[in-house]
Each structure stands twice: as structure tokens, then as C-alpha cells.
Amino acid sequence: MYPDHTPQRAVEVHHPTPIPPPVVHPAPVVPVQPGTVPTVASIVLPDGRVVTGYTIDPARPEPVTAKPAVSRTAVNVALGGVGFLAVCGGLLLLTSFIAALTAFITQLITLAAVIFGGWIAVQVLSGSGHREGGTTVNIRKAVIKRNKFFG
Structure with a gap:
């Protein structure tokens, strides 16, 4: 570049x-119940201007309720x-009921075993009585000599 030449910038x-x-949006119109229209108040400022507007009721604190x-x-x-006591009592009754039910079932099983066992014992040990459909086999001394059966 040339020494006395400076590049110019675009403006x-x-x-x-x-x-x-x-x-500006118009202010929303608040519906007012008839008979509850608030009163309009006007105030004159020291410089002579008049400001007109609705009166505002001061906020009233809620009445303090008496503590119980x-x-x-x-x-x-x-x-x-x-x-908690009611639940514990109910659980106690429930466990008592379960224990009584378990004892009852155990007694029924024992009674059934005694009756069924007695019936089996009577059937096995009774020698008298006519048995139908069975085969009676009398076993005698048999002698087998030289592959011959003598009965």
C-alpha cells in the first residue's frame, strides 16, 4: 500500500x-348491583382544580375469633x-378369632383321623364276616422231588 493513502471507511x-x-385499552366495566352504587366525592385542590371520584371504603381487619x-x-x-386403641382392640379380637378357628379346625382333623382310623382298624382286624369277590387259598405242605410237584 501507499504510505499517504489511508483506506476510507463507508459511512x-x-x-x-x-x-x-x-x-390504550378502555378500562373494564365492573358490573354493579343496583342499590349498591357507591357515592361520588369531589375534592377541591389548593390550586382550584376539582378531583371527582368514588369513595373507597377503608380495609377493615377481620374480627378476631376467640380461641377455643x-x-x-x-x-x-x-x-x-x-x-389407635380401637385398631389395637380390633387386632386383638382378630388374632383371638384366628386362634379359635385354628383350634377348631385342628379338632375336626383329629376327630376325622380317629373315626377313619377306627373304621380301618375294624375292617382289618375283623376276622368274621363274609367277604364277597375274594379268592380263598389254602396253603398245604407241598413237596417237590426231582422237579416233580407232589401236593
Whole structure:
């Protein structure tokens, strides 16, 4: 490049962007029950201007309710204790019922075993009685000599 030559830069021109005026939305109309229309008050300022508007009722604090003699926490704890005792009593009755049912079933099984065992014993040990459909075999001394059977 040449020593006395300086590069020229392009000039940037900025044009301001106009800001549109704000869009004004009309205030919403609050429906008022007939008979409850608030009163309009006017105030004259020291410079002579008059300001007119609706009166605003000051915020009233809620009335303080009297505290109960017993706190709610104490009542909840007491009710929880009563419920726990009721559940424990119910569980005790349930376990007693299960134990009684188990004993009853055990007695029934024992009774059935005694009756069935007695019936089996009577059938096996009874020698008298006519048996039908069976084959009676009398075993005698048999002698086998030289592959010959003598009966």
C-alpha cells in the first residue's frame, strides 16, 4: 500500500425508528348491583382544580375469633390415640378369632383321623364276616422231588 493513502471507511447512517403511541385499552366495566352504587366525592385542590371520584371504603381487619379452650392439636392427638386403641382392640379380637378357628379346625382333623382310623382298624382286624369277590387259598405242605410237584 501507499504510505499517504489511508483506506476510507463507508459511512453508516442510522435513522431512528419512530415509536408508535401506546395502545390504550378502555378500562373494564365492573358490573354493579343496583342499590349498591357507591357515592361520588369531589375534592377541591389548593390550586382550584376539582378531583371527582368514588369513595373507597377503608380495609377493615377481620374480627378476631376467640380461641377455643382446647387447642386443635391436642384434640387431634387425643382422637388419634382413641383411633389407635380401637385398631389395637380390633387386632386383638382378630388374632383371638384366628386362634379359635385354628383350634377348631385342628379338632375336626383329629376327630376325622380317629373315626377313619377306627373304621380301618375294624375292617382289618375283623376276622368274621363274609367277604364277597375274594379268592380263598389254602396253603398245604407241598413237596417237590426231582422237579416233580407232589401236593
